[in-house]
Amino acid sequence: MIALDCADEFGTWRGQARVLLGHGIDPAQVTWVQGPMDDLLAVPASLPEGPGPFQARIPAVLLSQLEQAARYCGEQRWSLLYEVLWRVAHGDRTAMLAGDRLGSELQRRIKQVGREAHHLHAFLRFVPLPEVLAKRLQLDLVAYHEPAHDILESASGHFAERLGRQRWLIATPRDGIRFDGKVLDYRRECPEQWREWARHGEDPGAELWRTYYRHIFNPARVNPDVMRQHMPGRFWRHLPEGDLIPRLVGQARQGKQRDGQALEVAEKGGKRISVGVDASRS
């Protein structure tokens, strides 16, 4: 059994996989682990030297699919990719297709990774730093996010497109990325200081967004299951509107669903408009 560690980097894995393939090493004979091997029965062997005699022809599309699937964090993260690579290199292209048992898992991972990038674009929230702090740190916006897969580096360019010359920072429990208005600075290990900045507590401005969220909700249509299906609960705690959700659902269930209006508006005095009066100046 060959035990390898690619430090969860695709480039490293690819180099290892190329050598393995060249030497005709069967997927059953190799495993990727982090740190010491925990399989007591396996006798670790090392990677063979040189490129090996077998020259595989790999379709370019497979390489890009493997790279995407490699961002998936989970069991067999790297060995599954080698199994797919092995089968395709030996002429079985169905290993890439969703109809195949292995291909189906590959495609599922690609889909999950894509979804998680989309979750980043959707549910990440920036907090603007107060002016003095922004000047000192050379940072306008900070965010803290917990992606389930390794997507921060590949998916963060999106924010540089959106935010122009704004300077921002995203910290996660694992990695981090910072943009100074021109260049992205990605760190596999998020500096602790970045994390502290990203969790900068005060944000009085969030109240405007929370107000909007409360009022755009239509209690007559309450349907928390559909909401949860689209916006998994694990994201709520980093959303400024997250803690409003249970309360809004509760109110709607206790009778506020009879019409669409929010309680706060119903409690205010209303105003009928008589025709002929110029309403805009009222």
Added chain:
Amino acid sequence: MQLIAKLGILADAAKYDASCASSGAPKRSSRGRDGLGATDGMGICHSYTPDGRCVSLLKVLLTNFCLYDCQYCVNRRSSNVPRARFTPEEVVRLTLDFYRRNCISGLFLSSGIIRSADYTMEQLVEVARLLREEYNFRGYIHLKTIPDADPLLIEQAGRLADRLSVNIELPTEASLQRLAPEKQVRTIRQAMGTIHRGQQAVANEPRAPRFTPAGQSTQMIVGADATDDRTILGNAESLYQGFGLKRVYYSAFSPIPDSPNSVPLAAPPLLREHRLYQADFLMRGYGYKADELLTESSNLALDIDPKLAWALANRDVFPLDLNRAEPTLLARIPGIGLRSVQRLVALRRERRIRYDDLVQLRCVLDKARPFIVTSDYRPPQTDVRSGLLRARLRDSQAPVQMGLWG
């Protein structure tokens, strides 16, 4: 009045408009430039409210003062609601603030009618102009179009916004006359025509300035009057054909506070709305015609989806051999979506399709099984009558309105 108080009132007033789409805009980027905002054609739902609806845009009214008295509308002049009005600068400030925070991908601005249709439209256009020209905002902008406004104003709006929409409001002219006496089908359709012509004028001119690149949409209220689904879908189909609309939104009529007697005070018909969206998607994405979907009754079935209903009514087409049938026919099999069709076609170039492949593709086999043939499977019950199949395949939830009103 403070900005936050206005925001509460004017968001509450805007929630009855169903659309919150931010997709279909051309590629724009602010990277390395002054200003803010990007679009790439993909919509983003930045949040979901507990009604399960996506929050993609800041959806507000410029004002909920209104001279009209549309019976279904919470903002009609006789409605006893608190009123407020934003200045254009205030809307700009909110849009940019929410955008920077990554709470939204743009703005969807509508308004009550104040002073005149032209004046109201000018105000809407002014907000879009400020955003685009003074603040270099490149995010998504959707403007509601006031039907009676000057076509020149509508054209101006079309050059600034990604999407314009004119609400058709009700499915028939008679209902519009009864419930929205100040509105006219004729001017609504004229405004749609103005937008459509604006789009056509730049259609084959890649260098011309963009005109509503994300297209035109409309909204029809369902359940405020007694119109059947056949009329609704027929109307939608004619709008898709006549004005090249991108989307027709169906909005289950939601009871409003201080409700007049002319409209129902009942729970919104959410399941009916859902079936209409399904049928609409079949027309846009799968090539079904409206009259194909409604052959037996003038309303869509609530207990089964319209695709299954069509298959049950057309048993002579099935079972289809997945290894031979044309892709367009494969797409008519219940439980097999467009994406699965593509994947099946890719797979059958490599080898024969087996039953297990559908399991791997996560097709809805309970629905698909009676309608397919694979290299190792043939439905045993081809002679089972459609009525029995239907009883077995109907959605588990009861075909009555969910019990919100217990």
